[in-house]
Amino acid sequence: MLLIYEGKEFEVASPLNGFEAAKILDPSKKNKAIAVKQNGRLTDMNVSVEEGEIEFVLPDSPEGFEMINHSCSHLMAQAILRLYPQAKFGFGPAIEEGFYYDVDFGDVVLTDKDFPAIEAEMKKIVKENIPFRRKEVSKEEALALFADNPYKIERIQELEGTISVYEQGEFKDLCRGPHVPSTGYLKHFRLLSLAGAYWRGDSKNKMLTRIYATCYPTEESLKEHLETLERRKANDHRRLGKELGLFMLSDYAPGMPFFLPKGQIVYNELLSYWREIHQKYGYSEITTPTMMSRELWETSGHWDHYKDNMYTTKVDEADYAIKPMNCPGAILVYQNGIHSYRDLPLRYAELGHVHRHEASGALNGLFRVRAFTQDDAHILIRRDQIEEEVKSIMKLMDEVYDVFGLTYRIVLSTRPDDYIGEIEFWNQSEEALASACRDSGHDFQINPGDGAFYGPKLDFKLRDSMGRTWQCGTIQLDVNLPHRFGCFYIDESGNKVEPVMLHRVVFGSVERFLGILIENYGGAFPTWLAPVQVEILPVNNDAHLEYASEVLAELQGMKVRAEIDSSNEKLGYRLRQAVVSKIPYTLVIGDKEKENHLVTYRIYGQKEQITVSLEEFKALISESISKKLRY
RNA sequence: GCCGCGAUAGCUCAAUUGGCAGAGCAACUGAUUUGUAAUCAGUAGGUUGCUGGUUCGAUUCCGGUUCGCGGCACCA
Numbered sequence: 001m002l003l004i005y006e007g008k009e010f011e012v013a014s015p016l017n018g019f020e021a022a023k024i025l026d027p028s029k030k031n032k033a034i035a036v037k038q039n040g041r042l043t044d045m046n047v048s049v050e051e052g053e054i055e056f057v058l059p060d061s062p063e064g065f066e067m068i069n070h071s072c073s074h075l076m077a078q079a080i081l082r083l084y085p086q087a088k089f090g091f092g093p094a095i096e097e098g099f100y101y102d103v104d105f106g107d108v109v110l111t112d113k114d115f116p117a118i119e120a121e122m123k124k125i126v127k128e129n130i131p132f133r134r135k136e137v138s139k140e141e142a143l144a145l146f147a148d149n150p151y152k153i154e155r156i157q158e159l160e161g162t163i164s165v166y167e168q169g170e171f172k173d174l175c176r177g178p179h180v181p182s183t184g185y186l187k188h189f190r191l192l193s194l195a196g197a198y199w200r201g202d203s204k205n206k207m208l209t210r211i212y213a214t215c216y217p218t219e220e221s222l223k224e225h226l227e228t229l230e231r232r233k234a235n236d237h238r239r240l241g242k243e244l245g246l247f248m249l250s251d252y253a254p255g256m257p258f259f260l261p262k263g264q265i266v267y268n269e270l271l272s273y274w275r276e277i278h279q280k281y282g283y284s285e286i287t288t289p290t291m292m293s294r295e296l297w298e299t300s301g302h303w304d305h306y307k308d309n310m311y312t313t314k315v316d317e318a319d320y321a322i323k324p325m326n327c328p329g330a331i332l333v334y335q336n337g338i339h340s341y342r343d344l345p346l347r348y349a350e351l352g353h354v355h356r357h358e359a360s361g362a363l364n365g366l367f368r369v370r371a372f373t374q375d376d377a378h379i380l381i382r383r384d385q386i387e388e389e390v391k392s393i394m395k396l397m398d399e400v401y402d403v404f405g406l407t408y409r410i411v412l413s414t415r416p417d418d419y420i421g422e423i424e425f426w427n428q429s430e431e432a433l434a435s436a437c438r439d440s441g442h443d444f445q446i447n448p449g450d451g452a453f454y455g456p457k458l459d460f461k462l463r464d465s466m467g468r469t470w471q472c473g474t475i476q477l478d479v480n481l482p483h484r485f486g487c488f489y490i491d492e493s494g495n496k497v498e499p500v501m502l503h504r505v506v507f508g509s510v511e512r513f514l515g516i517l518i519e520n521y522g523g524a525f526p527t528w529l530a531p532v533q534v535e536i537l538p539v540n541n542d543a544h545l546e547y548a549s550e551v552l553a554e555l556q557g558m559k560v561r562a563e564i565d566s567s568n569e570k571l572g573y574r575l576r577q578a579v580v581s582k583i584p585y586t587l588v589i590g591d592k593e594k595e596n597h598l599v600t601y602r603i604y605g606q607k608e609q610i611t612v613s614l615e616e617f618k619a620l621i622s623e624s625i626s627k628k629l630r631y
Numbered sequence: 632g633c634c635g636c637g638a639u640a641g642c643u644c645a646a647u648u649g650g651c652a653g654a655g656c657a658a659c660u661g662a663u664u665u666g667u668a669a670u671c672a673g674u675a676g677g678u679u680g681c682u683g684g685u686u687c688g689a690u691u692c693c694g695g696u697u698c699g700c701g702g703c704a705c706c707a
Contacts, residue, residue, distance in 0.1 A: 100702095109635075203703080212702080243642085250698095254698065359705060361632060539666050543664085570666095571666055571667060574667095576667095579668055
C-alpha cells in the first residue's frame, strides 16, 4: 500500500499501525508521535493506517496539546478513583490551557490539600505506563458498563449507534478519543484549582466538584506556563489598583468602584480622548437622567425583563428605576423634535452611568461591577444607511483600539429562534453587517442564532498583551425600541417612517476597559495616561531645588503632570520610589544640569540616562503626550 | 444566586494542642544633604470583619451574617 508523508511516497506492507508507520516513515519522530492524522481524521497510534497521505501529531502541536490534556484528564480520573472509590465522574474535557474533570465525590469534601496525593497517584500510574485501549460497544453494553454512574448513563442515553469507550487498566471512560498511546506519555502536569460547577452547566442541576489542571509536553513548557500564571497574578488590576492608588471598593457599596485621585486622572484622560474622537466622527454628546419612571421602563420592555436586576424606588407614590442602560433616554431625546430623512444619521453619544444589580458571585474588581459607565451611543438611521454607518463605527473602533495596542477579532451573531420582525429584513441586516466587515478589511466569525431578539450584532473581542481576550465593543442593530416608542422621521414624500437604531459601545464599560488597560500595561501607563508623568529629583535639596522648581513650573505650564521629590532621602531611594510608582519619566537635577539648563531623564523600565536641554525635553514629552506614544 | 475557601496594623503576612497578638514595608520624629532601585536610630500603630454561643479564658472551637477570592450559573 502507498503512503505519502511530507510529500514523499512510500510503498509499505499492509496492514500497518501508527507505531509501525512512524518507525518506517519518520524514525526520528517515532517516539514523539502521539496520534496519526489521515484525511483530517485523528486516530490512535495503535490503529491501522489507511492508504494515502499520513501525518503524525506531536505533543507540542495545538492538536497534540489538546490530546495530552484530554488524556491527562483520564489519568487524573483514574488516580481519583483509586483514592476515592465512591467518586462518580461527569465530563472531563481539554480546555484552552489545560483540562478539567467534574466529579461527584459524594459526601467527601475535597480541598487543594488533597492535590499532592492525587498528583502522586497520577505519577504512579504514569510509571506503570498503562496503554489507553479503545473499545467500540453497543448502547446496551455501554449502559451496563457504566451502570453505577448516573452522569455517564444520562449521556449514553443521548447517543446513537456504537459508542466508544477507552480503558486504561482498571479505569474506563466514555470517550470519543483519540488518546496518547499510554499513560507514560503524560509526565508534566499540575493540579491547579478547585471549583463548583453545575452538572451540564445548568443551575437547576446538582453542583459537582471541578478540578482544573494542566499538562504540557515538557517540564520547561509546564514551568513557563506556571510562570505566566504568576505574571498574570502580578498584573491583576485589583492588586495594581491598590498598589498604585487608582481605585478602591468599600463594603458599603459592593461592586461600585471609588476612583482615587490617581485613578481619576487616568479615567479623565480616557474620557477626554473619547470625547475628542467622537466629535471627530460626528457624534453629539448628551446626558440623560439616572432615574426615570416605571412607565418608561415598561414601554421599553426592561421592567418586565430585568426588574429583578434593576434598582427601583418609590418617590411620591410613583415607581422609579435607576437606569440599567441608556437607550430609552436617547430615544426621548430623539423624540424631542421632528426629524427629516436628511437629518439622519443622528448620533447621540452618552457617557451614561448605569446600575445593574449583578449577582453577588459575579462581582470581580473593575471587570464586573454594579455601577459603571457605558461609553454608549445610539444612532438613528434609515434602513439604507446601515452598512455605511457600521463601517464608520468600525473605523472609529480601529482607531481607538490601535492607540492602546489592542488587536481584536469580530463575531457576528445572527437571528435567534425567538426573533421579532421580518426575516427578509434580518437577512438584509446580517448581510449589511457582514459586508461592512469585509469592506473594512476585517475577518469575522459567525455565531449563529446568538443575536438579540431585536436584531443581529457584531462583538469585538480584544486581545491583550498576555494573550487573554475581552469582549469590549459591540454594535447592535435594533428595530424594536424605535417601534415600541413610536419613533419616526419624515421621508422624501412626507410620510412617517420608523428609523433603525444602532446601539454601540467602544470601551464597553469604562471601568472594565480601565481594568483591562491596567493589566495590559502592567500598571505602567503610557505617558499620556500616567497619573504622574514626570518625577523631578534634585540631587541636593539645598543646591538644586531652585532649578528643579523652575523645571517643574515650565512643565506644569505646558500641562504636564510633574512633581518634585525633595524628601531627605538618597537619590537611589527616591529613584526607586519613582520606579515602583511606574512613573514614565524621571528627571535628575544636579550641578551639571543646573549650570547648563539641562535635564537628565530616564524612561520607566530602561537603564539608560539621557541628558538633554530643558527645551529638548519639553519638545520630547509634549510629542509623547500629544501623539499618545508609549513613552 | 450556587459550590469551595478566606478575612489579624495603611499594605504583605506570622502567632505550638484555646492562655498577655508579632515581623517586614509604609507612616511619624530625629540625625544624615545624598548623582541613578531601599542611610541610620527611635516612636506610634489592633475591641483579630461584624454578631451570637461554648469556656475560668476565644484570633484559635461552633452557629449566623457581611465582604472578598477561585470557579459555576448569569451578563439587556
